[in-house]
Amino acid sequence: MTTDTGEPTLTVDELAARAGVTVRTVRFYSSKGLLPPPSIGPRRVGHYSQEHLARLALIEELQHQGMTLAAIERHLQQLPPDLSAHDLALHRAVVASWAPDAVETVTRAELERRAGRPLGEADLERLAAMSVLARTEDAFRVDPGLLPLGVQLLDVPVAHEAILAARTALIEHSRAAAHELSRLFRDAVAERDSQAVKSLSAHMQPLVVQALLTTFQRSLREELREWLAES
Template sequence: MLRTADEELTIDELAARAGVTVRTVRFYASRGLLPPPRLRGRVGLYGADHLARLDLIRELQNLGFTLTAIEGHLERIPDDAPPEELALQRALLAPWTSDQAEEIDREELDRRAGRALSDEETEQLLTLGILERITDGPDDNDEQRLRLTSSSMLNVGLQITELRLPREMLLQAKHIVEQHTSQMASELRELFAANVLRPYVERGRPESERERVRTAADQLRPLTIQVLVNGFQRAVNDVIRNHV
């Protein structure tokens, strides 16, 4: 939520509003992640821009950015960037899926599957990358500690296991999908950056264009997914026709 630009907060009020400790605010400031406060006498006052930066830092942390990576990202944003510009940065970084990887045990996996899964079925889910085995903990029973990478894909994975396909085939299919989707994601991101983001930055991040950029980023997510699905379906149809 954006705040009014003339809002002034002490460091204690800033920390409380942002949901962090005063020590955390001071640490971020010492690393250059927050611009200096405005001084009134000997009291430092913070504003909506500082709150927006703290929101952005939290978003970057949730996305798995290291502190060094966060510093590198914020270095590219001017210290005097308004809260609206920082909100745009958050929108551009928003994940395309709400799925979060989570640690589960075999009992919870069986509960979500609706039945007790065999070791073979669990291995196939591991092969597909829907599950990952956690082996970095102190627990002696590490084989029971699993990471579910995508809860929305669990049902899809279970349906695939019922097909009893060879493991090598699944590995090759997974590699093909990951290779091409990663390449498409990288190329489409660069296309958007070259034609929308970089021109916006080069023009000095004009306020009049900010909402257009944010809207384009938001609306392109579902549109891109739909185009990719339809394009893949057409490509499969073409392959079938060419091999009849």
């Protein structure tokens, strides 16, 4: 079954497998109103969209941050109701950006199950180039937060070399921005005690990440608009 936009839908088992949780967890979140109900198809089978998958990943991330279900419900209610799967994935990336690194070691079968598709050697190389995963001797170390975005990028018609060049450019500019912002904040709290510095860091990091993401998105849209106008 597919959605109105032609995207394939997921059964509850497929949704749970892609998200790396149990079917019981999916149904528990649904019973609490954290996940919208699925569309009902033939034989009364529930079908879930990519938005469900992205929202489930966001809920899991918020739980990893230590938020209670009540706090997660309030957080989700504050989000615009029409967010796409891509928007939800970006929001999750912002939330995860100030959390400790969460990397899991999985087999290739588990990796493909979570990706929702077979992964050839070229796919694995592209995901590794995007720092989504790293090979070990007989398994893969994968960032579950980046995996859905990485899998979406596999279908983007961009050469492997271009991905590596883009990653290098992003890292260089991100480090330069982080260095300059760190210097500014260091100067701003130079006369304060260490506890005040830690408090400022805890409050500013998510705000800075959100600001950088928003600024980058707007800049990218402007660049693409100019590029398309010239073509």
